[in-house]
Amino acid sequence: MEVYKNNQILSSLNNDQELSHQSKHILLELYKCDYEKLNDESFLRCTLNRAAKLANATVLNLISNKFEPQGVTAIALLSESHISIHTWPESNYSAVDIFTCGQNMMPELASQYLIESLNSEEYSLRVIDRNPPAEVIKQMRTVV
Amino acid sequence: MEVYKNNQILSSLNNDQELSHQSKHILLELYKCDYEKLNDESFLRCTLNRAAKLANATVLNLISNKFEPQGVTAIALLSESHISIHTWPESNYSAVDIFTCGQNMMPELASQYLIESLNSEEYSLRVIDRNPPAEVIKQMRTVV
Numbered sequence: 001m002e003v004y005k006n007n008q009i010l011s012s013l014n015n016d017q018e019l020s021h022q023s024k025h026i027l028l029e030l031y032k033c034d035y036e037k038l039n040d041e042s043f044l045r046c047t048l049n050r051a052a053k054l055a056n057a058t059v060l061n062l063i064s065n066k067f068e069p070q071g072v073t074a075i076a077l078l079s080e081s082h083i084s085i086h087t088w089p090e091s092n093y094s095a096v097d098i099f100t101c102g103q104n105m106m107p108e109l110a111s112q113y114l115i116e117s118l119n120s121e122e123y124s125l126r127v128i129d130r131n132p133p134a135e136v137i138k139q140m141r142t143v144v
Numbered sequence: 145m146e147v148y149k150n151n152q153i154l155s156s157l158n159n160d161q162e163l164s165h166q167s168k169h170i171l172l173e174l175y176k177c178d179y180e181k182l183n184d185e186s187f188l189r190c191t192l193n194r195a196a197k198l199a200n201a202t203v204l205n206l207i208s209n210k211f212e213p214q215g216v217t218a219i220a221l222l223s224e225s226h227i228s229i230h231t232w233p234e235s236n237y238s239a240v241d242i243f244t245c246g247q248n249m250m251p252e253l254a255s256q257y258l259i260e261s262l263n264s265e266e267y268s269l270r271v272i273d274r275n276p277p278a279e280v281i282k283q284m285r286t287v288v
Contacts, residue, residue, distance in 0.1 A: 025171060025241065029275050063205045063221055075219055075226055077207055082219055082228055086245065091277040097169065099241060101230065124275065131173050131268065133235040 003031070003124045023130040026107050028096035028114065032121035038089035041066045044074045047117045052076050052083055055110035057100070080105045085114070094118060101132065147175070147268050167274040170251050172240035172258065176265035182233035185210045188218045191261045196220050196227055199254035201244070224249045229258070238262060245280065 037043055045064050052059045058079035065073050075084040081099040088094065096114055098107040115123050181187055189208050196203045202223035209217050219228040225243040232238065240258055242251040259267050 023239075027169060027272065027274065031277070060209050060217075061207045063207055063219075065204050065221055067223075073204075073221055073226070075207075075221055075228075077209055077217055077219055079211075081230055081239075082217070084219075084226055084228075084243070086225055086243070088276065088280045091280050093277050093280060095167075095225075095243070095245070095274055095276065097241065097243065099228070099230070099239070101239070126272075128171065128270075128272070130171065130239055132232065132239065133175070133237050136232045136235050136237060 003029075003122050005122060022103055023101045023132050023136070024099075024107065025128045025130055026096075026098040026100075026111055027126045027128065028098070028111055029124045030094045030096065030115060030118055030120035031092065031123060033087075033089075033092050033094055034119040035089045035092060037118050038087040038092065038094055039070045039072065041072045041074070044072050044085060044087065047114065048074045048076050048083055048085055051110040051113045051117075052078055054113050055083075055098070055100075055106050055108075057083075057105050057110075078105075083110060094120075099130070101130065101136065147173075147266050149266060166247055167245045167276050167280070168243075168251065169272045169274055170240075170242040170244075170255055171270045171272065172242070172255055173268045174238045174240065174259060174262055174264040175236065175267060177231075177233075177236050177238055178263040179233045179236060181262050182231040182236065182238055183214045183216065185216045185218070188216050188229060188231065191258065192218050192220050192227055192229055195254040195257045195261075196222055198257050199227075199242070199244075199250050199252075201227075201249050201254075222249075227254060238264075243274070245274065245276065 061077040070089045080102045086095045205221040214233045224246045227242045230239045
């Protein structure tokens with residue numbers, strides 16, 4: 001697994017050919033993040049919401065949980081699938097996943113925003129193709 | 145990507161050495177599922193809840209959304225991370241992810257239960273190691 005410095009985000013994303021695939025799952029490991037931000041449930045909810053909007057996604061619901069003695073999970077249910085973040089402030093680490101299915105979402109923008117917002121000094125980003133039947137990625141959904 | 149028939153579930157899981165890793169992300173593609181089940185929001189909420197419990201996980205929150213003309217997303221926020229399911233009944237397809245971090249959860253049992261509950265005739269299951277700092281997987285969390 002390759003680990004990048006924060007300032008490598010743009011080049012690593014631009015070079016990743018898999019981003020053109022229409023159903024993808026991004027797994028993002030964020031290291032050396034800011035402790036306070038990783039332990040701030042309200043901040044993380046806002047950050048996840050903003051990341052989703054930057055990615056051109058529609059947030060339908062957003063839930064979170066604060067753990068003791070530290071740590072937060074926040075998950076956004078999107079019209080286009082979901083984004084989650086799980087944080088371990090004591091290790092300055094957070095694990096993000098962004099699952100998108102559709103032709104309009106730009107998860108790379110959400111990834112970049114999360115890396116920068118959490119002051120992550122090192123990260124790894126993996127883009128994994130999901131494998132729906134061909135017709136799935138052409139379908140647009142309507143919210144009830 | 146290997147696609148298995150439903151009755152291959154036990155052998156494929158037992159042969160996967162990566163399941164011993166303590167922080168893993170399972171990506172499960174379920175094909176040829178039952179249309180009615182994939183479009184039944186209430187059924188899917190119950191199924192996700194049951195899958196989490198079989199995996200020895202603690203469900204802290206569970207949200208879902210019904211799409212029009214069909215399709216459901218359900219996501220369970222777990223003490224141990226999350227499980228999500230996104231369904232496209234018109235294609236008899238659903239995409240599941242199970243992210244676990246900790247030493248006590250058994251996501252393979254959740255996977256098997258979901259495959260069987262949705263009458264999936266074919267599936268693919270990928271186990272991807274997440275890469276937290278070493279101390280993260282030893283930590284147990286307490287719910288506020």
